[in-house]
Amino acid sequence: MEKLRTVRGVHDLLPNDLHNHNKVINAGLDISDKYNYCQIEIPIFEFAEVFTKPLGTSSDIVTKENYIFKDRSEDELMLRPEGTSGVVRAFLNAGLVQDVPQRFSYYGPMFRYERPQKGRLRQFKQFGIECLGLSSSMADIEVISLGNDFLCRLGLLNKINLKINSLGDFESRNNYREALVNYLNDYQSNLSTDSLNRLAINPLRILDSKNEVDQKIVKNAPNILDYLNYKSKARFDDICKGLDHLNINYTIDKNLVRGLDYYCHTAFEFTTNELGSQGTVLAGGRYDGLSKMLGGPDVPGVGWAAGIERLALIAQSKFVNKTDVVLIGQSENINYLLLPIMKKLVQKGIKTEIIYNGNLSKKFKRANKIKALYAIILGEEEISKKVIKLKDLKIGSEEFLDLNHAIEIIKINKDLE
RNA sequence: GCGGGUGUAGCUCAGUUGGUUAGAGCGCGGGUUUGUGGUACCUGAGGUCGCCGGUUCGAAGCCGGUCACUCGCCCCA
Numbered sequence: 001m002e003k004l005r006t007v008r009g010v011h012d013l014l015p016n017d018l019h020n021h022n023k024v025i026n027a028g029l030d031i032s033d034k035y036n037y038c039q040i041e042i043p044i045f046e047f048a049e050v051f052t053k054p055l056g057t058s059s060d061i062v063t064k065e066n067y068i069f070k071d072r073s074e075d076e077l078m079l080r081p082e083g084t085s086g087v088v089r090a091f092l093n094a095g096l097v098q099d100v101p102q103r104f105s106y107y108g109p110m111f112r113y114e115r116p117q118k119g120r121l122r123q124f125k126q127f128g129i130e131c132l133g134l135s136s137s138m139a140d141i142e143v144i145s146l147g148n149d150f151l152c153r154l155g156l157l158n159k160i161n162l163k164i165n166s167l168g169d170f171e172s173r174n175n176y177r178e179a180l181v182n183y184l185n186d187y188q189s190n191l192s193t194d195s196l197n198r199l200a201i202n203p204l205r206i207l208d209s210k211n212e213v214d215q216k217i218v219k220n221a222p223n224i225l226d227y228l229n230y231k232s233k234a235r236f237d238d239i240c241k242g243l244d245h246l247n248i249n250y251t252i253d254k255n256l257v258r259g260l261d262y263y264c265h266t267a268f269e270f271t272t273n274e275l276g277s278q279g280t281v282l283a284g285g286r287y288d289g290l291s292k293m294l295g296g297p298d299v300p301g302v303g304w305a306a307g308i309e310r311l312a313l314i315a316q317s318k319f320v321n322k323t324d325v326v327l328i329g330q331s332e333n334i335n336y337l338l339l340p341i342m343k344k345l346v347q348k349g350i351k352t353e354i355i356y357n358g359n360l361s362k363k364f365k366r367a368n369k370i371k372a373l374y375a376i377i378l379g380e381e382e383i384s385k386k387v388i389k390l391k392d393l394k395i396g397s398e399e400f401l402d403l404n405h406a407i408e409i410i411k412i413n414k415d416l417e
Numbered sequence: 418g419c420g421g422g423u424g425u426a427g428c429u430c431a432g433u434u435g436g437u438u439a440g441a442g443c444g445c446g447g448g449u450u451u452g453u454g455g456u457a458c459c460u461g462a463g464g465u466c467g468c469c470g471g472u473u474c475g476a477a478g479c480c481g482g483u484c485a486c487u488c489g490c491c492c493c494a
Binding site: 059082118124127128205260276282283330360364372377396 | 418419452453487488489490491492493494
């Protein structure tokens, strides 16, 4: 190794970035808790089939973007490329089928071997929620509402649009697929090579092609919403009504499809145009077939996942680590007397740093640099008087005080900041 | 995986048609200040010019390769 570095598409998180990520995560955990979703944590790697079975053999996630490997006992394992499959697997393993509905939230790293770009890494984090065991359209509305509140809490609603669509049930989807293929077959010579491939494997995906010629062709293609059977159509109408009722803005996008095989009925995406081609910031849908694909009973589910890096990029704020108090000794041999003072301050919930090095001038420079509110100074004079000197670093005033009195002052004023 | 752009100090960036010792601002260290910070002034450290090879008397600048980032495609959060 000629130089130490991280592997491609895998980044360090320094305090400033991590702070932004944690803001996103905490907003997600907090709002989902209020919706009565409970946090769970599942493994970062699983037996490969946990992902290969439900995601489908046509998805790039499984075919070329996976981190798959054999461990020492020759088990085929895969770093998780997404969260939903693992959550449902955990739900089945725990026997919670007996106890539905279950509402879960989770966050953590995911892995996809993709070409990195801004907002698209090989190790990236998602925050997601899953609602299992409810087939009612109410659950779809609830889940979208939760996503909307989450983004609202991050102050992003004005930067983001919600698009929804329905893929219908199995019957509707099959009918539509047939009609679409029929239509597209007439344009085979004009379609892009990518789309030509998709025509055989997953024709619905041609609908969201960005190729201009493809888009022109797709413009006059049959509309999926016209192919929903009565049940599916009524279900989609209910969801739109529910969103209207909540005053959630959305646009129906008949070309919105999901890449993964397990989706049915509702599909939705919150997108931004501030991140170039990585515009999707939170996306999900209903996946009633997933549980069965994993070998479990038929359990309906609906949920979404959000890209933490992407959200952090557009919700960015400057991280400022403020210190409540610095402790300054007049000379080195006084430093040890500062330790019990620090202990006491920490016990009172006050953020403290002892500045060990340099003369007084340097110590104050350091205090200034770390944006301390107060300095507690201890020297010969203070020791003989059995007090400390409290300095307000904002206005520069100083006074001799009993330590307990100083703590009271600090506690009151630090929270005003 | 395909196509384009970029890579010079910790950060943001200059660096002319290839020419001596590669610069600036910010940041960082020391000092003006032996019980006192922010401002100001003085001063110092910090570079394999991403890496490897080639062309040349001579390369940060040209050529080839490679790595990383970035933009678009693909895909997706």
